Structure formats: C-alpha cells, structure tokens
Amino acid sequence: MADLHFTLTTPERQVISDDVYMVVVPGTEGEFGVMAGHAPFMTTLRDGELAVYRSAGAQPERIRVSGGFAEVGDAGLTILAESAEA
Structure with a gap:
C-alpha cells in the first residue's frame, strides 16, 4: 500500500510529489x-542515490541526489536536494 507522502525538490524544480x-x-x-509512520527527524544528505519503492515488492526507481536535507514528519518525507536526476 502506498501511504508515505514523498516530496523531492531542488532549487530549480519539484522533482516528485507522490504517495509511495x-x-x-x-x-x-x-x-x-x-515508510509511513516513521519517527520524525531531520538529517543532511550525502551524494548518492534515492531508491523510491512505489509499492511493496516493486523494483525501485533510482534518483541521483547531491547534498541537501531530509525531513521526516507528519506530512511524510521531504527532501530538499542541491540537485537531482533520474
């Protein structure tokens, strides 16, 4: 079940905003x-790949990110990255 709201944004554009x-x-x-229900926290990102699972057991969509911040809260997961590309 896709029930975590995920938003990925860069200074140039919103890359994704969807339930995953x-x-x-x-x-x-x-x-x-x-996943949905995760404890709230905030952290910085290192350069690497996000793996986005749209449903349980699905193959992940990979998105390369550079720097930024991730925040998990009541609204879901929000990532503010310096850059992102699929």
Whole structure:
C-alpha cells in the first residue's frame, strides 16, 4: 500500500510529489529507509542515490541526489536536494 507522502525538490524544480511505499535515503550517517509512520527527524544528505519503492515488492526507481536535507514528519518525507536526476 502506498501511504508515505514523498516530496523531492531542488532549487530549480519539484522533482516528485507522490504517495509511495518506501524511500531509501543516502544520509551523511548512512543509508536509511522511510515508510509511513516513521519517527520524525531531520538529517543532511550525502551524494548518492534515492531508491523510491512505489509499492511493496516493486523494483525501485533510482534518483541521483547531491547534498541537501531530509525531513521526516507528519506530512511524510521531504527532501530538499542541491540537485537531482533520474
């Protein structure tokens, strides 16, 4: 079930804003996965790839990101990246 709201934005544009199952994020302290109901927190990103799972068991959509911040809260996962490309 796709129930985590995920938004990825760069200074140039909004890359994605959709409900997904899970996102694996390259944090500066290591990769972490976010699903609906995750505890709130904020962290910085390292250059790497996001893995966006649209549904359980699906192949991930990979999006390369450079720098930025990730925030998990009541509204879901919001990533503000310096740059992003599929």
